Amino acid sequence: MRRLVIALLASTALVGTASAADLARKSVVSAPVVMAPNWTGFYVGGFIGYGWGSNDWSLVDNWNNWGGLSNDFDGFLGGAQIGYDYQFNNMVIGIQADITGASLEDKSWYLDEYYNNEASWIATVTGRLGFVADRALFYIKGGAAWADHDSSWSWIGDYYSSSGTRSGWTVGAGIEYAFAPNWTMFLEYDYYDFGDKNYYFPALDTTVKVDTDVSAVKIGVNYRFGGPSAVSARY
Incomplete structure (x- = not known):
């Protein structure tokens, strides 16, 4: 027993x-084994934001010692972007193109003169360099920029306006976060410098130079194509 x-x-x-x-x-x-996001591949997306800038007016031939004036403008903006990233280790390099529809406008009075500036769109082609930390991508960017810009002036019944495409350069920085399979969201700051452009005013028989720069803050989303999803898990 x-x-x-x-x-x-x-x-x-x-x-x-x-x-x-x-x-x-x-x-x-x-x-669960959570895999790190893979940033390699093409992406498309959209954004909204707010922009502001300044237009510094001065005389090219300052015969009357005019000190000039600064005409600021601001407004909302939105647009779309397309790009490609390549990741190696924790580094990411890429190229991106975007187009922004903008409503940047303001006007100023100086004595009895009226000055106005508008920008209706901005486009850029930039390179990106980033560092990956878990699901976040911290990046800087820089490249070429173009904008549709209109400057106008009126004085005692005389009116003059000139519009055209301005070219310049841009730099920026941001953070992008992978929050769902193939989807990321980003927050970004950009600075654009379009240099100066000369405008001839027939009424005064003189040429005025307008120096323009713009800043913008954007928030948006990207959809990333190809291969495994940006964020995935194995069980």
Whole structure:
């Protein structure tokens, strides 16, 4: 009888040990393994934001020692972007093109003269360099920029306006975060410098130079194509 009891106890202990080991193995197998985002591939997206800037007016031939004036403008903007990124280790390089529809406008009065500036769109082609930290991509960017810009002036019934495409350069920085499979969102600041442009005013028989720069803050989303999803998990 004693031998039978000892045998039953030993069998129970062995079964319990095997069950615990099996449970441990199942726990290890079923634990989720979160994969790091893969930033390599093409993407498209859109954004909204707010922009502001200044237009510094001065005389090219300052025959009357006019000190000039600064005509600020601001407004909302929105647009779309397309690009490609390539990731190696924790670094990301890429190229991006975007087009922004803008409503930047303001006017100023100086004595009895009226000055107005408008920008209706901005486009850029930039290179990007970033650093990956978990699901976040911290990046800087820079490249070429173009804008549709209109400057106008009126004085005692005389009115003059000139519009055209201004070219310049841009730099910026931002953070992009992978929040869902193939989807990312970003927050970005950009600075644009379009240099100066000369405008001839027939009424005064003089040429005025307008120096323009713009800043913008954007928030937007990207959809990333190709390969595995930007954020995925294995079970």
